[in-house]
Amino acid sequence: MSKLLNAKELLPCDQLSAGSAAEFETGDWRLGEKPVWHPETCIQCLICWIACPDVAVEVKDSKMTGFDYKHCKGCGICARECPTKPNKAITMEKER
């Protein structure tokens, strides 16, 4: 968490800077399970990227490259929606 500003440091007229949600790291909301990506199984359909409610699926040049664990809340939607068979490219695993 970044340093808390005092009243005089705030932007005038109750403005807040835009796009600052990235500074709020929601990764510490996870309750013991995190998604793990298995690139050897992944077919790059990007359904996980579409389904993730926290923009925590990292994509570079239209390819899934892994997870942003600082923001992933561990909801498991990506693992559930992953269509590869018989082995999923995303599985939920216990965190240590």
Place this chain on the structure above:
Amino acid sequence: MVTLAKTGNEVMAEAMRQIDPDVVAAYPITPATEVVMIFAQFVADGLVGTEYIPVESEHSAMSACVGAATTGARVMTGTSSQGLALMYEILPIASALRLPIIMCEVNRALSGPINIHCDHSDTMGCRDFGWLQIFSENAQEAYDNVIQAVRIAEDPRVMLPTMVTTDGFIISHCMEKVEVLEDKVAKDYVGEKKSPYSVLDVDKPVTIGALDLTDYYFEHKMPVIQAMKDARQVILEAGKDFGKRFGRPYGFFEKYKLDDAEFAIVALGSTCGTARVAIDELREKGIKAGMLKLRLFRPFPAEEIAEALSQVPNIAVLDRSDSFNAQGGPVFTEVRSAMYNRNAKIINYVYGLGGRDINVAQIKEVFCQLGRADKMPMVNYLGVRE
């Protein structure tokens, strides 16, 4: 300057025409109906460039005002009583977002029982919502106050919404002689609206009205508190400049025969006109009566009021609304707090609820009772069948 015969509502609409706001969103309600009705006619006739938004309720009216104001638009509205009460949810959002919305508020008793006449319960109900509250004694002051309110509210030191009030029917519907400025002169005084941001500016995106919990809510309230304090200086500057340009100076309040007074009343709004007559008649009999007519209720200039009343030993504060077994009405509790540690006897009269008339004889009776102020109850009810 032209001299016209106009009612309070007509002259507030006239001020709005000269201000030519970008957006007006309003829902008509007695006795403020004419303010926005006449203004809507100005829009229909093409006399202003305003986007007029007819809405389905006052809640929507104030919501539309807030949305419009975040784009940097100059925004105005008008309402009364239940209409103001329906806006209550949105009013503190307007002040928290620092949106200088101007409201023509015509004081009318809150229901129930349902009533359409003047008291100050509607305006007093939102006294702690971060809005500036300016009261008017007559139509002339209503006009002058609306013109000044825009400049005060939009000053970078203030940036707070402001309501200018008149008294329902007593001012809103009575025709009086009013001196109205030339359009250009009024526009010059008001000036151009400047805004620190616009939500429509895609090159400079901002977040407005986000959730603010235990870690920041308090910090975000502090600038509003500071702006309300700073508004005092801005109000003085605007009133002084108004006087310099147009010959009618304004301050926090007006002293009427107060400097040598032994007995004084403190009041807001149209009742001050009646009180002047009572004071003049008492003065003819050699009774040193006087008045402090408050113009501002928010911000409340407590030190200056205490100073103005410092030489008066007996004071009656007149409240046109009650606080239901608080320590007197809202004006009384403020004035009495301002006078803490001062040597004056201060009592309260709650009067005129639901438009109950207050006449010269009753105000003279208040002065008469001030002669034995130490034997009077702290809170008295004037003009009611008990």
